[in-house]
Each structure stands twice: as C-alpha cells, then as structure tokens.
Amino acid sequence: MSLFGGSITLATTSRTPVGARVLWRGPSAWSVDARVRLAEGAGKRLAVFGPCGATDADLDRLVRSTGLRVLDMAATAWTGAYTLVLDDGRGELTVWADPAGAAPVYITRADGTSAWASSALALASLIGAEPDETWLAAHLAEPTAWVPGRSAWKGVEQVPPGHRWTANAHGASAFAPFWRAPRLAWGDAVQRLREDLEDSVLIRVSGQAASSDLSGGLDSSTLSAIAATSGPVTGLTYHPKGRERGGDIDHARAVARAFPTIRHRFMPLGPEHLPFADLGSVPLTDEPAPSAMVHAQLSAQLHLLAVDGVNVHLTGDGGDSLFMPPPVHMADLARSGRFLRLADDAQAWARLYRSSPWTVVAAAWNDPGKLGGATAPIPWLTRRTLDLARSVTAPHADTLTLGHADRYLLGEARYVGRTAATENQLAAAHGIEMHNPYTDARIVETVLATPATQRWSARRYKPLLTDAVTGLLPQGVLQRGAKGLFAADHHHGLRANKALVLNLVDGHLADLGLIRPATVRPLLGHAVLGVDIPWGLIEPVLGTELWLRASTAAGQAVRWEERP
Numbered sequence: 139m140s141l142f143g144g145s146i147t148l149a150t151t152s153r154t155p156v157g158a159r160v161l162w163r164g165p166s167a168w169s170v171d172a173r174v175r176l177a178e179g180a181g182k183r184l185a186v187f188g189p190c191g192a193t194d195a196d197l198d199r200l201v202r203s204t205g206l207r208v209l210d211m212a213a214t215a216w217t218g219a220y221t222l223v224l225d226d227g228r229g230e231l232t233v234w235a236d237p238a239g240a241a242p243v244y245i246t247r248a249d250g251t252s253a254w255a256s257s258a259l260a261l262a263s264l265i266g267a268e269p270d271e272t273w274l275a276a277h278l279a280e281p282t283a284w285v286p287g288r289s290a291w292k293g294v295e296q297v298p299p300g301h302r303w304t305a306n307a308h309g310a311s312a313f314a315p316f317w318r319a320p321r322l323a324w325g326d327a328v329q330r331l332r333e334d335l336e337d338s339v340l341i342r343v344s345g346q347a348a349s350s351d352l353s354g355g356l357d358s359s360t361l362s363a364i365a366a367t368s369g370p371v372t373g374l375t376y377h378p379k380g381r382e383r384g385g386d387i388d389h390a391r392a393v394a395r396a397f398p399t400i401r402h403r404f405m406p407l408g409p410e411h412l413p414f415a416d417l418g419s420v421p422l423t424d425e426p427a428p429s430a431m432v433h434a435q436l437s438a439q440l441h442l443l444a445v446d447g448v449n450v451h452l453t454g455d456g457g458d459s460l461f462m463p464p465p466v467h468m469a470d471l472a473r474s475g476r477f478l479r480l481a482d483d484a485q486a487w488a489r490l491y492r493s494s495p496w497t498v499v500a501a502a503w504n505d506p507g508k509l510g511g512a513t514a515p516i517p518w519l520t521r522r523t524l525d526l527a528r529s530v531t532a533p534h535a536d537t538l539t540l541g542h543a544d545r546y547l548l549g550e551a552r553y554v555g556r557t558a559a560t561e562n563q564l565a566a567a568h569g570i571e572m573h574n575p576y577t578d579a580r581i582v583e584t585v586l587a588t589p590a591t592q593r594w595s596a597r598r599y600k601p602l603l604t605d606a607v608t609g610l611l612p613q614g615v616l617q618r619g620a621k622g623l624f625a626a627d628h629h630h631g632l633r634a635n636k637a638l639v640l641n642l643v644d645g646h647l648a649d650l651g652l653i654r655p656a657t658v659r660p661l662l663g664h665a666v667l668g669v670d671i672p673w674g675l676i677e678p679v680l681g682t683e684l685w686l687r688a689s690t691a692a693g694q695a696v697r698w699e700e701r702p
C-alpha cells in the first residue's frame with residue numbers, strides 16, 4: 139500500500155514483529171505496513187508512528203511549519219513513544235529517532251536503496267542478514283553499552299537516539315543530532331512528571347480493554363491508578379502459589395481498594411513458571427530479550443490477559459532506572475569540589491549498605507564506573523570477546539558534555555527503551571500491545587532535567603516519583619522503602635532445569651569463541667546449590683545463546699510480499 143503516492147511497489151511484511159513500522163525508500167515513493175497518522179500541507183507529508191499525544195490539529199500545523207528546528211522540538215513535544223517521518227516534497231525523507239530509544243529506528247541498504255524500520259529483525263529478513271558477532275561480543279561484555287553503526291544483525295544499523303536520519307532520492311544519507319535535555323527546578327519537574335505520566339497512560343488505554351502490572355510497587359501502582367481514572371482496567375498481581383497475603387501483595391490490594399475501577403486479577407506462580415522453564419518457546423526478536431529466562435511466567439501472564447480480552451498492557455519497566463539510580467552523582471560532586479555534600483552522601487550510602495564510606499569516595503575519585511555497578515573483567519568471556527567489545531563500544535555522542543550521573547542515567551534509559559521493544563514483540567505473539575510509559579522521551583527528559591544530586595537519595599525511596607504521585611496513591615504505598623526480590627526463584631528454576639541450562643553453555647557462543655564454557659559450568663553448579671551469583675551478567679549469556687539458536691529462522695519469522 140502506498141503511503142506517500144507514486145508508483146513504486148513495496149515489499150511489506152505480512153507478519154512483522156509487533157509495532158514494526160517498515161518503510162522502503164525508492165526513487166519516488168514511500169510505503170508503510172503499520173497504523174500511522176498522516177498530515178499533508180505546503181507540499182509536504184508528515185507521518186507519526188507509535189503512541190503520540192499530538193492532536194490532528196497539532197500535526198496539521200506541524201507539517202506546514204518551516205525549518206527543521208520546529209520538527210526537532212516536536213520529536214519530544216508530546217507524550218508517548220513515537221517516530222516522526224517527513225517527506226519534504228522535493229525528494230528528501232527525514233526520520234526522527236526517539237531520544238529515549240523507546241521507539242528505535244533501524245536502517246539498511248537493499249538493492250541500491252535505503253530502507254528503515256522500527257524492527258531490526260524485519261530488515262534482517264529483508265536482506266538475509268546473519269547475527270553480528272561483534273555486536274554480540276559487546277552485548278556480553280556490557281549489555282547496556284552503545285554500539286554505534288551496528289545492531290544485532292549484520293548490515294542493519296540503529297539510528298542513534300536523539301538524531302534525525304535524512305535520505306535523498308540519489309541515495310545519500312546522513313545523521314544529525316537534534317535533542318538536548320532541558321533544565322527544570324524540582325517543583326516544575328514534579329508537576330511536569332505528574333502531567334506527562336497521566337497523559338502517557340491515557341493515550342494508550344483510553345477506549346481499550348487495558349491491563350497493567352500491579353505488583354504493589356510504586357512504579358506499577360502509579361500506572362494502574364492513572365489508568366483506573368479513565369475507566370475499567372485489569373490490575374495483574376502475581377504471587378507464589380499458596381501465599382496471597384503479606385508484602386507486595388498487601389500493597390497491591392490497597393491500590394485496588396482505592397480505585398474501584400481496577401479489576402484485581404491474581405496469578406499464582408507454580409513450578410511451571412519458574413525461571414529457565416519452557417525456554418524452547420521463546421520467539422525470535424530484534425535482539426536477545428532481557429526476559430528470555432523468565433519467558434514461562436511472561437507467556438503465562440500474557441495468555442491469561444488475552445483470554446480475559448485484554449489488548450493493551452502497561453508495565454513499569456524503566457522506573458527503577460529513572461527513579462532509583464546508583465550513586466554515580468558522587469563522581470560529579472568530587473570533580474566539582476563539593477566535598478561536604480560528597481562526604482554526607484557517602485556516609486548515608488555507607489549506613490544504608492553497611493559498608494565503609496571510603497569505598498564509594500575512592501570510586502568517585504578514581505573509578506566512577508564502579509558507582510554504576512561496573513565489575514572487574516568477566517572471567518567467562520574470552521579475550522577475543524573483550525577485544526571486540528572494546529573496539530566497537532562508545533558513549534552516545536550526545537552525552538559527552540553531560541556529567542557522570544546524567545550520562546549514566548541516559549545510557550541506562552536508552553538500553554531499557556530499546557530492549558523493551560523486544561518484550562513488546564513477545565507480547566505480540568499473544569495479540570497484546572505492551573507499553574512502557576516510563577521509557578517515553580518526555581518522562582526520561584523530565585528526570586534528566588532535575589539535578590542529579592536531588593533525584594538520588596539514601597533516605598527517601600524514589601523521591602521524584604513519590605513527590606509526583608503524592609495524593610494519587612495510598613499512603614502506605616508511597617511510604618514503602620524497598621521492593622520485593624526474587625533471586626530465590628532463580629535458584630529453584632535452575633535446579634529444576636539444570637540440564638537444559640547447561641546445554642545452552644555448550645553452543646554457538648562457545649563455537650564462536652566468545653565464552654569459556656569451563657568457567658560457566660561450575661558457576662551454575664554453585665547456583666544450583668543456592669550460592670548467589672551475578673545473575674545480571676550470566677543471564678545475557680544464556681539469553682544470547684537462546685536467541686542465536688532461534689536466529690536461523692529469521693527468514694521465516696518475517697514474510698515479505700509484493701503489494702501495489
């Protein structure tokens with residue numbers, strides 16, 4: 139189907155991963171395979187993909203505007219996670235990549251022309267691409283690292299977040315940055331965060347059969363409460379089978395009682411939902427999905443919601459990264475000479491974690507990466523993996539002028555936003571649109587706009603979000619100081635699925651020389667016995683191996699057909 143007119147035929151997908159917008163750039167036309175909002179005027183055509191708070195009148199004014207600066211501002215002017223595309227009527231196409239990375243844009247070259255999509259897998263299937271071994275090495279060494287000019291697939295490149303990509307009819311293309319985070323006083327940031335969260339939720343759930351995670355934590359409770367103000371919403375709380383009281387469950391019940399329009403749904407978790415169960419059913423996604431190891435639980439949750447008739451589901455993914463950052467701001471304090479504040483925060487941190495304040499002070503001076511959780515070289519990665527990773531990873535170009543804390547937060551937010559797209563693809567297999575409002579560009583922008591020294595606290599839990607939703611949630615939920623942890627489930631799941639998990643150790647990654655199986659096996663053996671291991675570093679290895687085994691089906695995952 140032709141979006142912008144002309145006679146070129148587009149190969150569109152009949153089974154594109156969820157939310158994938160695929161646009162082929164030919165000599166005189168563009169075509170697209172997804173729902174899109176359009177505006178025309180002054181000889182130009184504008185398309186907006188993804189949830190966006192703009193009205194039709196807003197888009198009509200925007201397409202008639204002159205100069206790229208107005209469009210640059212429009213890329214974050216409204217709530218949602220969206221992509222702007224402009225045909226200037228003179229043979230040039232411009233695509234604006236979401237600054238927070240929640241609406242990723244990928245590009246490739248095929249048959250001498252350029253193509254872009256919101257799905258790397260869709261483009262990989264178009265050009266017959268194989269997994270990019272170098273990208274995988276960087277992913278294993280530092281999962282949140284930025285790898286410019288690449289994606290998980292060879293020949294497919296992610297447009298840098300916060301950049302626009304322009305291509306013309308002659309085949310030339312270029313990137314240009316367009317975004318900078320503003321600065322806001324605390325009170326202004328609190329008000330804007332509340333307003334944007336409300337808008338972000340409502341543009342997604344209004345008129346839909348909607349549901350939301352309702353774990354009892356601050357992040358999901360906020361989304362459930364806001365959604366409930368627009369009408370009925372299903373709040374989903376999962377819990378260990380046989381235990382329906384205490385802790386997070388009580389907080390979730392309190393939220394549901396406060397909002398009668400919440401239909402509280404409980405999902406008891408049994409052995410069949412443990413981590414590492416049913417790994418053979420994980421669909422292929424743009425890149426290894428962070429939730430791959432807990433796919434049994436996610437799949438069961440989505441199936442339950444689909445049976446209930448839900449078609450839109452909200453998650454609180456991204457909330458922890460934004461509102462509960464590690465003490466990276468102490469590196470900024472050290473470099474700006476704010477020693478009294480540094481000493482105060484270091485002592486508060488030490489009391490909280492029962493450690494020495496000198497540990498964090500030394501890291502602030504000598505190795506800020508440790509403040510963000512950076513570890514020593516990972517022993518199960520080969521020298522080749524580490525060398526490959528070092529050769530291709532780099533900071534996001536638009537973060538180089540930021541302080542340590544802002545650079546860290548934005549990098550984490552962009553990682554969460556990009557990988558949330560893979561979770562959305564998993565939800566699509568159940569006919570459900572999954573949305574993650576905390577990854578929206580305006581939400582991330584508002585958090586970044588507040589001073590890092592104010593958004594971090596050892597004395598208050600998620601102070602910025604707590605202040606923003608005061609008066610919305612029950613006081614007990616607002617005053618909680620921690621969230622539930624589920625590390626024990628990983629030990630139980632590994633024990634029940636040991637043979638399957640060990641099989642993942644001896645696979646493609648080992649054949650590529652990226653991991654040392656002899657180092658991973660005993661580590662997992664210790665975990666079976668209940669010894670704590672760095673799950674956040676070992677799960678990417680297992681998830682990447684699972685993804686590699688599924689990647690051979692990339693050509694079948696997305697079918698392309700000719701359409702007039």
